[in-house]
Amino acid sequence: MTRNNLPRRQFSASASRSEAITSNPKLGKLWRREYFSANGSLEFSKAQWKSPVLAHEVSTPKGAAVWENAATETTPPPIPQSQPLPAAPNDASEPPHRRRKRLKAEANGEAPLPLDASSRLSTLSSTMPAASLRRLLTTCLSLSKPRLSFLIVLTAATAYSIYPVPALLLPTTTASPSLSALTLVFLTSGTALCCASANALNMLLEPKYDAQMSRTRNRPLVRGLIGKKGALVFASVAGVLGVGSLWFGVNPTVAFLGGLNIVLYAGVYTPMKRISVLNTWVGALVGGIPPLMGWAAAAGQSATGSGEWQELLFSEGSIGGWLLAGLLFAWQFPHFNSLSWPIREEYKNAGYRMLVWTNGRMNGRVALRYAILCFPICVGLWWFQITDQGFLVTSSAINAWMVREAWRFWRKEGHKGSARGLFWASVWHLPVVMVLAMLHKKGLWEGVWKRVNGESEEDMWMEEEVIQVPEAKGRPLHVVRALTPAGS
Template sequence: MADGMAKEETAQQLQEQPLNTPPQVTTTTIPPDASAQLSDAAKASTSAYRRSALAYLSLTKPRLTALIVLSAATSYALFPTPPLLTSPDAPSLSTLTLLYLTFGTTLCSAAANTLNMVAEPKYDAQMSRTKNRPLVRKLLTGRQAVVFAVLCAGAGTVALWFGVNPTVAGLGAANIILYAGIYTPLKRVSVVNTWVGALVGAIPPLMGWAAAATSTTPSLPTTPTTHWYDESLHLLSLPGGWLLAALLFAWQFPHFNALSMTIAHEYKAAGYQMMSWKYPALNGRVALRYSILCFPICVGLWWAGVTDRGFLVTSSVVNAWLVREAWRFWRLKGQRGASRRLFWASVWHLPGVLGLACLHKKGLWEGVGRWLWGEEEEEEEDGYVY
């Protein structure tokens, strides 16, 4: 009974706490990441081969890599193509190109994540979220990790160059440099690191868009004056890829700002310059601003012809949920469970919006409708223009 009364007293105090009080250390826990789980499995394994395989896999941050690949593949799938069940001569996306894109992007992401861990074992050891990473636990040496990163970077870039196109390969290589060479050291210098990290997440949709453009459009005519940047501008000329990149860029602020608020004291102790402890009020405002920005970005996807009009309705529902939680996060300064609620809202928001965009892809179901109703396809003199 005493325990129950104590819990009720604590809950009452939290409810009566003024909103203008300084942010306090939160005890909200976040689930262990895949790297920590794989490191635990590697540590417990009795097989040397299995232990090494799990340790190397944990270097890649599998969940983060999966998100990167998902954003690139979704952008690839959303590139404008003729409706389903139309003429077999119509341009379509290449499955082989998608496989190369997925394989190369996975390896480039693995390389970037590994180099990030190589640079930070001393600081990772000071934080609950990262203390179980493989280099902290001595499951692998720094030299082994560097060799692994170089092999992944080389194989990934080559796969993208020959399997997709040089533009996508260049974006993949640039993202490795941006994440490992700029974002990682900047984390200990300035809160601007959050914006740089958001740029890293925005590049994969551009990779997917440029890869799809290669599959569905004729090659750029080559002349003696044609340069590599001519092809890059050609492949990235349509606004759809940039809008998807903007969506990923904006989404990362409510996601990371909520996550960092739960362990702000650990970031401060480890010397990481994060808004969550340096500028907590700004941390909340930024999360709210970029959550609101998802609305015009989704409108832009319809305006650019990437999605149909129904996407305006369905995406608005999901975006409104994110904005509501971001507003609560800002108003309560991340306290009273607001950080946890916004974090989980952001976790479900991104796959929700991307999935809805795929369902509402412009013209996707027009061919199915004509087939069901027995209508003949209208022919145009100039063929398909997308």
């Protein structure tokens, strides 16, 4: 039996595909692209072949119309050709060679990091009715960068909570053994509004460049979910309310620092990104100001002098605020240097002067250097009696984790997943250290222990001290008994 006489197998699926391709040439081209792209990389083709395809069904435009409607609802509006967007993963238009490159990068841990909260909120906002209040509120929340704002508010609240309670505010003097909770409310709400204003102004100044980067091209101004006038109104209202809340609810020094942060972030850091790599240091300076705000808010309640900025920021008791500010300043380098590494080429193409592409080796050294600096800063918090000895152990563990990842990031120059490892270490590092500082506040657990043992509140805070006053101008030696804070 010759080869030509062999019976041919009949496949019903192949026949139906052939009929479908004959009636729709575009579908045939798509199928061939799928075949040479490792059979299954294209989401559109997957959707087409999930159910049996009949010839008369393929010829109708119904399926295509449904796909087009779904795409317009979940993707940003088209951007001019002068601002090309990188091909999204699993996109039907992704060429095979780019797909192979992307999969190789993902295998090496070099894939771009997940989108930020602003991008996710923009997608959610686009699914809501255009004139609804929910869409407006969701868009405004997206402008404020909620995750970043939350971390900033956490640092301010931490500084406020671990401020050493002076004898003036002890329960024998006042009705409350701690600082004012109402002041804390004004501090956190005012700081959050100032952050929202600064972040909205940042987006307002660079939508053209945000459209060129994968992490930012889904932001509300790029997608057209809100106009520039609307974003400016939101930023202005948030800024005025934020600074006003800090002025009337906290003190003028904290209000000045909140307004200064808006100016530095939107007016200095944002334009400087296209001028010099020093923009990262300016951004780190902006991040170090919120802990000073929290510290100055607490110090203002126990000021013995005029309560001016010199006393709140540069007195002997202000060292804790500056240590926390230094911790935030140092933390931002391992965080941002690892965050920017997977998208270094996008920064370069968009014209941002970032150390990650101008000097990649130095980018890793800087991240490692400032990660190591977190150790002495945490030791300083214990040395100056801000936290107890337990903070040395717990903070050293989380600092060691970030230093280890920073060392891998420097040695491997960001490859083999080292950038992703340092990024996630830095994401967890900041909130964990802030919470540990609050849990290890000096004197916190001593007070809990005394309460468990049944000691009275007055005995916990005060003890009797005998003071001998020497003879002076004919007066005999006498003894004075006074109550002073316990352990002083």
